[in-house]
Amino acid sequence: MNKEVSFKESRIVGTTILLLGTGFLMSWVPDGNYMLLMFNFLLAFIAGCLFYYFWRTTKHESKRYFSLLSFVMINVIAIHFSIPLLRIYFLTPTFWIGVVMLIIMVTLPYVYARKIAYGVQKPSKSKIGKIYLIYLGFLLSFGGSAYMGSLYTSNADAITLALFTFLGALFLLFLAPILLIKPEEMDELMKK
Amino acid sequence: MKKKRQSRRLSIAFIIAILFWNVLPMVTIASSFTPGKPITPGEVITPGDPITGGNFIAPGEVYDYGKAYNDGAPVDSGGNLNSGTPIIEGSTDSDGQFITPNSPPSLFPILGGDSIQSGDSVQAGDQADTGNAVSGGDSTQAGDGVQAGDQTDAGNAVSGEDSVHGGTGSNGHVPQNGNSSNGDATQGGNGPNGNAAEEGTGSNGDATQGSNNSNADATQGGSDQNGHAKQDGDGSNGNATEGGSGSSGNASAGNATDAEESPSFLNTILNSTKKSDHFIEKVANFAIDVRNYVLNLGDNVAQGLIATAAGFKFNQLADGKYAVYGKNNLNHSIGNWFYNRYRAYDYNGNQTNFGPHARRIGEARYNAFMQSKNLVGTNGMFSATVSSLKSSMNKSWNVFSKSFWKPSTMMKMGGPVGVTLTSVGSISEYSDGFTDFSGLASTDFAASLTTDVAIGMTSTAAGSLASTMGTGALAGSLVPGVGTAIGAVIGLGVGFSTTYFFNGTRPGRKLKEGSVTFFKKGYDAVVDGFNKTKDFVTNSMSKIGNFLKPGG
Numbered sequence: 001m002n003k004e005v006s007f008k009e010s011r012i013v014g015t016t017i018l019l020l021g022t023g024f025l026m027s028w029v030p031d032g033n034y035m036l037l038m039f040n041f042l043l044a045f046i047a048g049c050l051f052y053y054f055w056r057t058t059k060h061e062s063k064r065y066f067s068l069l070s071f072v073m074i075n076v077i078a079i080h081f082s083i084p085l086l087r088i089y090f091l092t093p094t095f096w097i098g099v100v101m102l103i104i105m106v107t108l109p110y111v112y113a114r115k116i117a118y119g120v121q122k123p124s125k126s127k128i129g130k131i132y133l134i135y136l137g138f139l140l141s142f143g144g145s146a147y148m149g150s151l152y153t154s155n156a157d158a159i160t161l162a163l164f165t166f167l168g169a170l171f172l173l174f175l176a177p178i179l180l181i182k183p184e185e186m187d188e189l190m191k192k
Numbered sequence: 193m194k195k196k197r198q199s200r201r202l203s204i205a206f207i208i209a210i211l212f213w214n215v216l217p218m219v220t221i222a223s224s225f226t227p228g229k230p231i232t233p234g235e236v237i238t239p240g241d242p243i244t245g246g247n248f249i250a251p252g253e254v255y256d257y258g259k260a261y262n263d264g265a266p267v268d269s270g271g272n273l274n275s276g277t278p279i280i281e282g283s284t285d286s287d288g289q290f291i292t293p294n295s296p297p298s299l300f301p302i303l304g305g306d307s308i309q310s311g312d313s314v315q316a317g318d319q320a321d322t323g324n325a326v327s328g329g330d331s332t333q334a335g336d337g338v339q340a341g342d343q344t345d346a347g348n349a350v351s352g353e354d355s356v357h358g359g360t361g362s363n364g365h366v367p368q369n370g371n372s373s374n375g376d377a378t379q380g381g382n383g384p385n386g387n388a389a390e391e392g393t394g395s396n397g398d399a400t401q402g403s404n405n406s407n408a409d410a411t412q413g414g415s416d417q418n419g420h421a422k423q424d425g426d427g428s429n430g431n432a433t434e435g436g437s438g439s440s441g442n443a444s445a446g447n448a449t450d451a452e453e454s455p456s457f458l459n460t461i462l463n464s465t466k467k468s469d470h471f472i473e474k475v476a477n478f479a480i481d482v483r484n485y486v487l488n489l490g491d492n493v494a495q496g497l498i499a500t501a502a503g504f505k506f507n508q509l510a511d512g513k514y515a516v517y518g519k520n521n522l523n524h525s526i527g528n529w530f531y532n533r534y535r536a537y538d539y540n541g542n543q544t545n546f547g548p549h550a551r552r553i554g555e556a557r558y559n560a561f562m563q564s565k566n567l568v569g570t571n572g573m574f575s576a577t578v579s580s581l582k583s584s585m586n587k588s589w590n591v592f593s594k595s596f597w598k599p600s601t602m603m604k605m606g607g608p609v610g611v612t613l614t615s616v617g618s619i620s621e622y623s624d625g626f627t628d629f630s631g632l633a634s635t636d637f638a639a640s641l642t643t644d645v646a647i648g649m650t651s652t653a654a655g656s657l658a659s660t661m662g663t664g665a666l667a668g669s670l671v672p673g674v675g676t677a678i679g680a681v682i683g684l685g686v687g688f689s690t691t692y693f694f695n696g697t698r699p700g701r702k703l704k705e706g707s708v709t710f711f712k713k714g715y716d717a718v719v720d721g722f723n724k725t726k727d728f729v730t731n732s733m734s735k736i737g738n739f740l741k742p743g744g
Contacts, residue, residue: 011661011664011665014661014664015661015665017661018658018661018662018682021654021658021686022658022682022685022686025686025689025690025692025693026689028689028692028693028696028697028700029689029692029696030696031697031698032697032698032699062668063668063669063670065668066665066666066667066668066669067669067670069665069669070665070666070669070675073662073665074678077662077682077685081685117670117671120671120673120674121671121673121674130205134205134208134209136677137209138209138212139681140680140681140684143681143684143685143688144684146688147655147684147687147688147691150688150691150692150695151647151648151651151691155695155696156688156691156692156695156696157696158692158696161688161689161692164684164685164688165685165688165689168681168682168684168685171677171678171681172678172681175674175677175678178670178671178674179669179670179671181670183670186670186671
């Protein structure tokens with residue numbers, strides 16, 4: 001699968017647009033803030049530049065290229081997703097607990113990146129994999145039902161939305177470090 | 193043994209699931225705590241009895257003078273300090289000799305101990321009673337009344353004299369004033385009091401009896417505040433409209449304090465916990481929950497997870513073909529059912545699936561599979577995004593699409609069933625709880641329903657788009673399987689926040705209102721045109737009829 005990635009296939013533009021979209025939407029929760037909007041857009045543009053840099057340097061290794069691109073994408077979306085809850089509960093105990101949770105989720109998965117990578121791909125053989133599946137199931141059922149509920153009632157709740165995106169951000173941060181593992185190392189890991 | 197172990201694992205997973213759901217409602221209930229009643233002021237602290245004076249402290253015996261420090265000499269020797277500049281002042285220390293007379297003053301304060309008796313002034317600490325002013329702080333409750341104070345202005349407008357009454361009205365004890373000669377004042381008073389509800393209505397009655405025209409107006413101002421405006425106001429004076437306008441603002445503010453109206457956390461998650469007025473609505477909400485929890489998400493997530501666990505994946509071969517990996521069959525029959533459905537896909541419009549022995553496929557089939565699972569094939573991101581968007585929109589919203597009417601879509605309550613469920617809320621609202629269906633013929637209803645469906649479509653599209661983009665980026669990475677999960681989370685987040693943007697933020701709501709009026713104008717124009725045509729036809733027919741009448 002290690003063929004060369006053309007610019008058309010590189011997803012640089014599409015992914016940057018996606019990040020601009022999440023940045024725009026998340027700066028409206030719970031209400032609009034133009035400074036935050038600018039910050040989110042800036043983050044998306046920086047990510048776009050990084051994508052281009054990755055493409056220039058690693059386009060001959062498609063797996064490595066898409067992994068790096070996904071890594072940056074996941075991290076930016078995690079930042080976008082975690083801001084609403086912190087804004088709603090700014091400087092309250094909830095805010096600080098949220099900050100601590102984010103710090104832990106940003107650092108700890110790097111230590112266990114290999115275990116997580118193995119667990120995520122072979123969930124039945126690892127405890128981390130099972131926890132990942134259960135968390136994912138709950139996250140999707142919670143978010144899905146809340147989303148459908150907001151569609152039916154035409155009354156979306158900012159706190160529910162912020163809570164879901166925050167939990168989603170933790171999930172994304174949990175998975176992000178495994179994308180930094182090199183393809184050769186990953187092959188060896190999976191042979192275990 | 194294997195089965196036993198599997199069933200043990202399954203049961204553990206279920207226990208965790210049940211525990212989780214037990215904890216979640218606790219959290220949600222905690223979020224819906226309503227504020228308690230305001231603390232009513234306690235009784236005024238009455239001052240205690242003054243401390244009766246004990247026995248006077250008899251002055252002790254007079255201290256005998258000690259011997260004077262004749263040895264002032266050392267102080268003089270301090271004169272040695274004169275060498276330093278500050279010590280020059282030290283020479284003033286020689287006054288320290290006063291220290292000796294200090295001993296007699298020490299006697300005086302003891303005598304002055306009588307002044308401790310004057311500590312009765314501590315009784316003046318009764319001013320703590322003026323701390324009652326703190327109970328006056330309860331007037332902070334009456335802070336609501338401050339809004340109502342505007343109405344006292346309205347009262348003033350009626351007559352300059354009444355303004356004086358308005359002043360008295362600010363005393364919370366309205367009924368007295370009301371019964372007093374100044375019926376006007378009472379009403380003015382009702383305004384500032386948060387307690388107006390009871391007293392206000394009472395005083396209004398008095399006021400109308402008071403028979404002063406100007407007073408009567410004021411009454412209405414007061415009564416409006418209480419929300420009883422309609423009865424009282426209409427009764428006594430046409431001026432009620434003035435009072436009504438003033439009070440309506442206050443009344444709404446009063447309602448705003450009842451936070452009961454805002455949807456609780458649990459309501460947002462489970463539709464069936466909503467306060468529905470009608471049985472049909474309850475059933476519909478329950479059906480929505482079943483659809484969300486059991487049919488859609490449960491099915492899709494289970495399929496994906498089981499397929500991942502079975503090791504199902506593709507790998508591109510050197511000749512451009514794709515190798516298919518994964519177990520042929522699973523031991524568990526239910527697991528197998530999900531697994532087989534995951535391997536099913538649309539190929540050139542036909543439903544087909546990877547059988548147990550499919551091991552080598554061409555690129556066309558690979559693309560067809562990836563697209564039907566909302567993953568991305570080799571055709572590039574744009575076409576994959578568009579096709580996945582199209583299929584999700586068709587299944588959920590497009591009445592003219594075949595898949596909209598498919599039994600399998602209906603089974604999942606997408607398609608017609610889903611649209612019906614979406615409409616239940618609007619229908620209930622415009623049919624007075626399914627009792628008076630005449631409202632459904634209005635263009636208001638049609639415009640509101642159209643906008644709701646349009647927002648549903650927009651957020652579905654945005655979510656689906658984001659999901660495809662996120663999944664696609666990961667499809668080429670180290671861990672393609674994780675892409676499905678990450679894409680789902682991103683898609684949900686984007687779809688959800690799109691709905692929020694249209695319903696929860698000011699510019700979004702403006703857009704929504706704008707489109708409702710846009711649709712309404714459009715529908716009105718159509719209806720108007722229809723009516724005109726109808727009138728034209730009827731008129732023409734009657735003219736023709738008149739013309740054909742014998743003798744016409």
